[in-house]
Every structure is written in structure tokens, then in C-alpha cells.
Amino acid sequence: MKAILIIADGLGGRPTDQGGETCLEAARTPHLDELAARGALGLVDPIAPGVRPGSDTAHLSLLGYDPHVIYTGRGVFECLGIGMDVKRGDICFRANFATVTPNEGKFIVKDRRAGRISSGQEELAKTLNSISLEKSLAVEFEFRPSTQHRGALLLRGDGLSRYVTENDPHKIDAEALDFKPMDGHDDEGTCRTAAALNELVTRSYEILHDHPVNRERERAGEKPANYILARGASDLPHLDPIAAVYGVSGAVIAGGALYRGIALACGMEVRDAPGATGGLDTDLRSKAKTALAALETFDYVFIHVKGTDNAGHDQDAAGKTAFIERIDAELIAPLMKGVDWKETHLAITGDHTTPIDYGDHTAEPVPILYVGPNVRSDSTSVFGEREAGRGGLGRWSGKVLPILLNYNNRAPKFGS
Amino acid sequence: MKAILIIADGLGGRPTDQGGETCLEAARTPHLDELAARGALGLVDPIAPGVRPGSDTAHLSLLGYDPHVIYTGRGVFECLGIGMDVKRGDICFRANFATVTPNEGKFIVKDRRAGRISSGQEELAKTLNSISLEKSLAVEFEFRPSTQHRGALLLRGDGLSRYVTENDPHKIDAEALDFKPMDGHDDEGTCRTAAALNELVTRSYEILHDHPVNRERERAGEKPANYILARGASDLPHLDPIAAVYGVSGAVIAGGALYRGIALACGMEVRDAPGATGGLDTDLRSKAKTALAALETFDYVFIHVKGTDNAGHDQDAAGKTAFIERIDAELIAPLMKGVDWKETHLAITGDHTTPIDYGDHTAEPVPILYVGPNVRSDSTSVFGEREAGRGGLGRWSGKVLPILLNYNNRAPKFGS
Known part of the structure; x- marks a missing residue:
């Protein structure tokens, strides 16, 4: 049997979204409604009732893990998601180019995103990566750019620690902060990690501020990408790969690096869908096509779509509603046509609520739909919050993929 | 007040069981339906959402314990269930007679069940138990037969350990395995436990292969019971008895040794119902009668019926449906007549789903019914998945007995 898991990021909404309805309720979704009529609905708390999820922790929980136990931070998923080879013990960060001006040995942050730089990042990164840190630190590093100013940073060396603070002041015209050991972590490895990071960002200014790419940017009136901000220190989580627990092979189709990185950490393989952007402009038909192709070789496929969350953060009700209608027409419809429903179970849900009024994640439970031959159908016929x-599945927390794989008779038995 | 807990093993089903209905939905159950109309329904995840339960772990969870914390394995419940006196530190196994042929110091398993031997087991066990293990091991043991080839094995000695592998290869014509310390458990006690087990099974062949019972079996063309296979190493779980927590006395009525053993471990007393077999042929009217008698002296009674699960494992939809109809007519109906409903609460549920198509346990939540004077009734009027x-109780995990005893005002207060 085959399984499809679809997570529409930030899918959930509030009655304030669209004249008393959530965006999902306001959207015309005939295909999802047909699946609701054939299957069963419920409400899932992505992590636990009242817990307001991040996207990373919510995904870990929906995939079957306890983020309170295994989550170490976001950086490691960013590194994995953009293709870096993360080894146990490596310390990973979300990192990005920024614009600073030096001031008495410190750096004043003038733009946290270096004017959303859109070209030359690879050349800057190559120069940056040529730095050799002080030998006694015994630390190697790699910065890898992804989109615009964004990227990821990886430190490698014996005994390094993720218990370091960040250097991003999260304010303009503020001093970049020193990396420091977190309270209670003044051991040699943590101090050395912080020292390596401080040396790295100081030298990033020295080597980047006069870089040809930046000289060109300044000539064009653009902000130079002359500094690195890093946050989300983390290392590889200790988790049992999904394949080891359930004996199934899985593929992920996601535009966003974070989601690819989480899926890689759980042991899935990445399948690229041409035109998948991780945004509202993503090619959903391409994702459906890639998923159907992946299902020929994999036991399950996890499809992530991000546009719902982007529109929520942008407080764009019409955009979120329209994107949900596109999910229905361009992702769900082709999947419905393409799979063998006698042999396939599908689940669709969100990783959290992103209400229009608030523009950020909230903790309400999100609607979930399961459909397939082993699902006991209920009396619902519309996919909405x-x-x-009123759905027959009731309400529970996380574990969406384990429940989906159970319908495929792939859950391991606990006890005898 | 009195309480009745009925667990129908493997009660839950899937829509594929009976032409779109589960066996429970397809069964005619007028008495259960009347209780549903008077009481309230919900869905219970025996252990947790997405966790596929064993019967032992599910029962512990439904009785109020966290099997992730207290479960040590199945053997201890088998030993308790067939009446062995298990003390703290004893190592217990499910064990059974098998047929082997010797081969260069090893044993090739020819039949894992010794031709489902049905007589002479007591004599074989008596001979087996006459073995004295090597003195330096300081280990005593007892094997006790139960039904057919089945039985239980108990080791006693200072410092023994349950962290040993099993000798059952789970295949025919394969070598019986050596007992070994599990990875990470190479301490003296574990090594000595494994050595005692290896000596015991080797000597079981020496002492049994030419035993009069086996000579007679071979003359009759039957397979000799000349070896012992043991698995499920475990010791007494650390748990607070139900009587200590809730201040109530309880009795168990169950045909299967496992269920009697679990109930004993939780502090219940066994009441034997004549004709209770743990199978589809069990005498349900006798169980009802025994339960009603037990309720005269005990605060609650736990009735276990196994036939639902047996039919599920045998992929026998008609058999499962018919057995559920028998539960309704021969167990529920007499209980309904026999109890004082002003003073009694009753709960009925399953310990897991055993769908016909799959023939083994799955992780879906199971239906649960509570009825009695303190239960807020809902609008349901049929007992089915x-x-x-749609039931008024919603969905939750485990704790079925604590909830039942709470209706009897017997739950301890946490906090003040």
C-alpha cells in the first residue's frame, strides 16, 4: 500500500479571517470536500493543546517525534535542507548576509538582510569560506547561501557545543552581539565554539567589506553584504529514522529548505519538483506529478506546501483563500485522479494556524482529513475547521504520519 | 457502588471487515445499543494515537498504567496467569514444548509447537523440573505447562537479569538460538542468566527425548515434545496495586492466562467461570453469572473475552460478528438484568483493533461505552465505531478503569 501526507503550512485559521469564516472555510474546495465525504475528519494539535508551534517543532511532532525530547534547534534542518553534509557533532546555524558599519571594534547592524541581496552570494561565500580560523580553536566551518540573503553555517571540530547565544540583535542600528556560552555552559567546548564564531564574524567583515561584489553593490547604491548573522545553533537530533521504525521508504517534495531538511533528518529522500518555490507562486501541478512518480518507488510521499503560511504572515486573506483553492484544483485533483484508491491512504493537515489578523503562528488545533480503504468514514462532507x-476522528496531538502508516499496516507493535 | 469493566479483545474493526461495516457495526447488538442510548460513547486509543498495541501493553494502559514506564515483557504475566508464585527478582518467560533434532551440538527446530501436544505435558514438566542446574550458576527454575504445547518458565536466583535474548528462531528447520545477553548488558548477572537458560534447554533435550511420553508419541506417529523454547523475558513490574490507589477490591474473570496474570499483577483476585476457555467456544453466560456473584463481595469486576480477537486473527468476519452477537445476548443481557443500575457503572471497550483483512492488531482507536447513574448520556444509540x-465522550488515551472508578467516586485526588 502507498501513503500520501500533505502538510499545508499555516493552514488553520480563525473566524476573523474572512467575514466570519476561516480562509479554508471560505475557499471553494470541491475535491477536498469529496475526500472529506469519503474519509474522516478530526482536529489535531500539532504538538499539544495550547502549545504554539514553530514550523520545525510542529513538523517533527506530526511526523511522529516528540520535539520536547529531540529538538535541538532549527539550524541543523537549514543546513541539511540546502544540501550540506551534517555529521554528528557538527554545530549548525541559520545564517545570513547583513550590512554593518564598524565602530570601535564592534559592528553596528544597518540592514539585517543586506538589502535582500539577490546576486553574487556564491562569490561572497567562496571568499568567506577561504578564512582559516585560529589554529588553536581546531574549528572548520562552511557557510552556504540559499535564497537572497539567507544561508546556513556549519562548524566542525571535536567537542563543539550548541549552547551558544546568537549575534543577531534583531534591531537596526544596534551593535551586533558577541556569541557567548549560554548560562550554565561555561565548559571549554562551548567557550571555544563561541570564540570561533566571534572570530569568524569579525573576519567576515574584514574579508567581505572590500570584496568586488560589495564594491559593485555600493557603486549601484545597494547595501554591501559585509557581515554574517547566525542563530538557531543546533546539532543533529537523536531520532530513529522512519524507515527503521516502520519499514517504509519515503520521499519529500518541498520547496522550502527547512522542510526538506526535517524530512532528511527523518530519513526521507528529496524529490525535486520543477517550479516548486516554497512560495505562493509554486507549481502545484508539478508537485502532484512528482509525487505520483515518487509513489512508483517509495512507500509514502510527504508533500509540503508553504503558500498558505506565507499569505497568513502577510495578513493576506484573499491570497490565502486563493492559494487553498489552488491546492484543491492543482494538487488534490491530479492526485485524486492519479492514485489507486484501493491501495492508497492520504492525510492532509496543517502544521499550525496562521490567522490573518495576527500574522503569526497560533496554537489552535488544525483540521485533519484521512481517506483510504481502511479509514472508517464519518458524516462530514466539507474540509474545514x-x-x-464534528469529525469522527475526534482530537489528538501530533503523530499524523504514524497514524497514516498504521492504516497501511506498517505500525510496529509495542508489547505482544 | 459497583463497577463492571468488560474488555473484548481485538473488538475494533475496519470498514473492510463486513461489506463497508466493521464486524461490530454489522452485528445485531440490541442490549449494547440500549446501553449506548442510556450512556455515552467515545473513542479510546488503547495506549496512544498511532501506537499499535500488544494485548499486554494495551491492558496495562486501559487499567490505568503507563506501559512505556512499567512494562518489562509478557512472560511475567504468563507465569502469574497460570498460578506461579512470582517474587521480585524472578525472571519469567513464555515457554513451550517444541520438537527438535540434535545436530553437532546444536538443535534443529522441526516443530515450534511439538505437534500441539495435548496430553502428557504434566509428566514431561515433572521430569524437566527434576533437572538441577550447575551449582555455580545458583539458579533454580520451574517450567509449568498450561494449554497444549504452551507454558511458562520462571528462573530464580540472586542478581538474575531479564536482558537476555530468546532461543526461538521463529522458523522451522532452523537452529535453536543461544540465549545471549542483549547489547549493552554484559554484566555478570545477565551472563549467568543466559548460561542457565542455555544449560536448561540443552538438558531439556537430554532428559525429554527418551521420556516415556515421547516414546509413546513417536510410536503413535506424533512429534516428540523434546525441547523448550522460551521468550518474553521479564520480571515483576513496579506498579501500585489498584486497591492501594483507589481503595477498591477487584476480581478478574478471564479464560486467557495472560489476562489473569495482568490482573493479578495489578492486585485483582481471580474468579473462575466454569466453561471460560479464552476462545470462541467460551461460556459467556457462565462469565456473567460469575461476575454477578463476584460483585456481591468485590467493588468491581473485570471481565475479559478473547473470542473477538481470535476471530480477527483468523480473518473470520462471520465468526467475529457472531461472537459479538453472543457477547450481547449471553454476557451483556444477563448483566443488564442482574445488576442494580442505580448503584453500578459499566464500561465496555476493546484493547485494540484486529481487522479481518489484516488479521493482526492495528492502532486505530476503539469504541468505548460508559453507562450508569453518574454518566452524562449523549445522543448515541448504537454501540459501534x-x-x-460522534459520542459525547470524545477521544482520549488509556485510563479506562480509573475513569470507571471515578464514576463510583473512587478516584484519588491529586492536589488539594
Whole structure:
């Protein structure tokens, strides 16, 4: 049997979204509604009731893990997601180019995103990566750019520690902070990690501020990418790969690096869908096509779509509603046509609520739909938050993929 | 007040069981339906959402314990269930007679069940138990037969350990395995436990292969019971007895040794119902009668019925449906007549789903019914999976007995 898991990021909404309805309730979704009629709905708390999820922790929980136990931070997923080879003990960060001016040995942050730089990042990174840190630190590093100013940073060396603070002041015209050991972590490895990071960002200014790419940017009136901000220190989480626990092979189709990185950490393989951007402009038909192709070789496929969350953060109700309608027409419809429903179970849900009024994640439970031959159907016939509250599956926390794989008779037995 | 807990093993089903209905939905159950109309339904995840339960772990969870914390393995419940006196530190196994042929110091398993031997087991066991293990091991043991080839094995000695592998290869014509310390458990006690087990099974062949019972079996063309296979190493779980927590006395009525053993471990007393077999042929009216008698002296009674699970494992939809109809007519009906409903609460549920198509346990939540004077009734009027999804009790995990005893005002207060 085959399984499809679809997570629409930030899918959940509030009645304030669209004249008393959530965006999902306001959207015309005939295909999702047909699946609701054939399957069953419920409400899932992505992590636990009242816990407001990050995207990373929510995904870990929906995939079957306890983020309170295994989560070490976001950086490691960013590194994995953009293709870096993360080994146990490596310390990973979300990192990005920024614009600073030096001031008495410190750096004043003038733009946290270096004017959203859109070209030359590879050349800057190559120069940056040519730095050799002080030998006694015994630390190697790699910075890898992803989109615009964004990238990831990886430190490698014996005994390094993720218990370091960040250097991003999260304010303009503020001093970049020193990396420091977190309270209670003044051991040699943590101090050395912080020292390596401090040396790295100081030297990033020295080597980047006069770089040809930046000289060109300044000539064009653009802000130079002359500094590195890093946050989300983390290392590889200790988790049992999904394949080892359930005996199934899985592929991820996601535009966003974070989601690819989480899926890689759980042991999935990445399948690239041409035109998948991780944004509202993503090619959903391409994702459906890639998923159907992946299902020929993999036991399950995890499809992530990000546009719902982007529109929520942008407080764009019409955009979120329209994107949900596109999910219905361009992702769900082709999947419905393409799979063998006698042999396939599908689940669709969100990783959290991103209400329009608030523009950020909130903790309400999100609607979830399961459909397939082993699912006991209920009396619901519309895919939406309130209908899900009447669904036959009730309400629970996380574990969406384990429950999906159980329908495929792939859950390991606990006890005998 | 009195309480009755009925667990129908493997009660839950899937829509593929019986032409779109589960066996429970397809069964005619007028008495259960009347209780549903008077009481309230919900869905219970025996252990947790997405966790596929064993019967032992599920029962511990439904009785109020966290099997992730207290479960040590199945053997201890088998030993308790067939009446062995298990003390703290004893190492217990599910064990059974098998047929082997010797081969260069090893044993090739020809039949894992010794031709399902049905007589002479007591004599074989008596001979087996006459073995004295090598003095330096300081280990005593007892093997006790139960039904057919089945039995239980108990080791006693200072410092023994349950962290040993099993000798059952789970295949025919394969070598019986050596007992070994599990990875990470190479301490003296574990090594000595494994050595005692290896000596015991080797000597079981020496002492049994030419035993009069086996000579007679071979003359009759039957396979000799000339070896012992043991698995499920475990010791007494650390748990607070139900009586200590809730201040109530309880009795168990169950045909299967495992269920009697679990109930004993939780502090219940066994009441034997004549004709209770742990199978589809069990005498349910006798169980009802025994339960009603037990309720005269005990605060609650736990009735276990196994036939639902047996039919599920045998992929026998008609058999499962018919057995559920028998539960309704021969167990529920007499209980309904026999108890004082002003003073009694009753709960009925399953310990897991055993769908016909799959023939083994799966992780879906199971329907649960509570009825009695303190239960807030809902609008349901049929006892079935889908109706339970509309029930007023919602969905939760485990703790079925604590909730039942709470209706009897017997739950301890946490905090003040």
C-alpha cells in the first residue's frame, strides 16, 4: 500500500479571517470536500493543546517525534535542507548576509538582510569560506547561501557545543552581539565554539567589506553584504529514522529548505519538483506529478506546501483563500485522479494556524482529513475547521504520519 | 457502588471487515445499543494515537498504567496467569514444548509447537523440573505447562537479569538460538542468566527425548515434545496495586492466562467461570453469572473475552460478528438484568483493533461505552465505531478503569 501526507503550512485559521469564516472555510474546495465525504475528519494539535508551534517543532511532532525530547534547534534542518553534509557533532546555524558599519571594534547592524541581496552570494561565500580560523580553536566551518540573503553555517571540530547565544540583535542600528556560552555552559567546548564564531564574524567583515561584489553593490547604491548573522545553533537530533521504525521508504517534495531538511533528518529522500518555490507562486501541478512518480518507488510521499503560511504572515486573506483553492484544483485533483484508491491512504493537515489578523503562528488545533480503504468514514462532507470539530476522528496531538502508516499496516507493535 | 469493566479483545474493526461495516457495526447488538442510548460513547486509543498495541501493553494502559514506564515483557504475566508464585527478582518467560533434532551440538527446530501436544505435558514438566542446574550458576527454575504445547518458565536466583535474548528462531528447520545477553548488558548477572537458560534447554533435550511420553508419541506417529523454547523475558513490574490507589477490591474473570496474570499483577483476585476457555467456544453466560456473584463481595469486576480477537486473527468476519452477537445476548443481557443500575457503572471497550483483512492488531482507536447513574448520556444509540466517533465522550488515551472508578467516586485526588 502507498501513503500520501500533505502538510499545508499555516493552514488553520480563525473566524476573523474572512467575514466570519476561516480562509479554508471560505475557499471553494470541491475535491477536498469529496475526500472529506469519503474519509474522516478530526482536529489535531500539532504538538499539544495550547502549545504554539514553530514550523520545525510542529513538523517533527506530526511526523511522529516528540520535539520536547529531540529538538535541538532549527539550524541543523537549514543546513541539511540546502544540501550540506551534517555529521554528528557538527554545530549548525541559520545564517545570513547583513550590512554593518564598524565602530570601535564592534559592528553596528544597518540592514539585517543586506538589502535582500539577490546576486553574487556564491562569490561572497567562496571568499568567506577561504578564512582559516585560529589554529588553536581546531574549528572548520562552511557557510552556504540559499535564497537572497539567507544561508546556513556549519562548524566542525571535536567537542563543539550548541549552547551558544546568537549575534543577531534583531534591531537596526544596534551593535551586533558577541556569541557567548549560554548560562550554565561555561565548559571549554562551548567557550571555544563561541570564540570561533566571534572570530569568524569579525573576519567576515574584514574579508567581505572590500570584496568586488560589495564594491559593485555600493557603486549601484545597494547595501554591501559585509557581515554574517547566525542563530538557531543546533546539532543533529537523536531520532530513529522512519524507515527503521516502520519499514517504509519515503520521499519529500518541498520547496522550502527547512522542510526538506526535517524530512532528511527523518530519513526521507528529496524529490525535486520543477517550479516548486516554497512560495505562493509554486507549481502545484508539478508537485502532484512528482509525487505520483515518487509513489512508483517509495512507500509514502510527504508533500509540503508553504503558500498558505506565507499569505497568513502577510495578513493576506484573499491570497490565502486563493492559494487553498489552488491546492484543491492543482494538487488534490491530479492526485485524486492519479492514485489507486484501493491501495492508497492520504492525510492532509496543517502544521499550525496562521490567522490573518495576527500574522503569526497560533496554537489552535488544525483540521485533519484521512481517506483510504481502511479509514472508517464519518458524516462530514466539507474540509474545514468547524466541520473537523464534528469529525469522527475526534482530537489528538501530533503523530499524523504514524497514524497514516498504521492504516497501511506498517505500525510496529509495542508489547505482544 | 459497583463497577463492571468488560474488555473484548481485538473488538475494533475496519470498514473492510463486513461489506463497508466493521464486524461490530454489522452485528445485531440490541442490549449494547440500549446501553449506548442510556450512556455515552467515545473513542479510546488503547495506549496512544498511532501506537499499535500488544494485548499486554494495551491492558496495562486501559487499567490505568503507563506501559512505556512499567512494562518489562509478557512472560511475567504468563507465569502469574497460570498460578506461579512470582517474587521480585524472578525472571519469567513464555515457554513451550517444541520438537527438535540434535545436530553437532546444536538443535534443529522441526516443530515450534511439538505437534500441539495435548496430553502428557504434566509428566514431561515433572521430569524437566527434576533437572538441577550447575551449582555455580545458583539458579533454580520451574517450567509449568498450561494449554497444549504452551507454558511458562520462571528462573530464580540472586542478581538474575531479564536482558537476555530468546532461543526461538521463529522458523522451522532452523537452529535453536543461544540465549545471549542483549547489547549493552554484559554484566555478570545477565551472563549467568543466559548460561542457565542455555544449560536448561540443552538438558531439556537430554532428559525429554527418551521420556516415556515421547516414546509413546513417536510410536503413535506424533512429534516428540523434546525441547523448550522460551521468550518474553521479564520480571515483576513496579506498579501500585489498584486497591492501594483507589481503595477498591477487584476480581478478574478471564479464560486467557495472560489476562489473569495482568490482573493479578495489578492486585485483582481471580474468579473462575466454569466453561471460560479464552476462545470462541467460551461460556459467556457462565462469565456473567460469575461476575454477578463476584460483585456481591468485590467493588468491581473485570471481565475479559478473547473470542473477538481470535476471530480477527483468523480473518473470520462471520465468526467475529457472531461472537459479538453472543457477547450481547449471553454476557451483556444477563448483566443488564442482574445488576442494580442505580448503584453500578459499566464500561465496555476493546484493547485494540484486529481487522479481518489484516488479521493482526492495528492502532486505530476503539469504541468505548460508559453507562450508569453518574454518566452524562449523549445522543448515541448504537454501540459501534462510527457512532462512537460522534459520542459525547470524545477521544482520549488509556485510563479506562480509573475513569470507571471515578464514576463510583473512587478516584484519588491529586492536589488539594
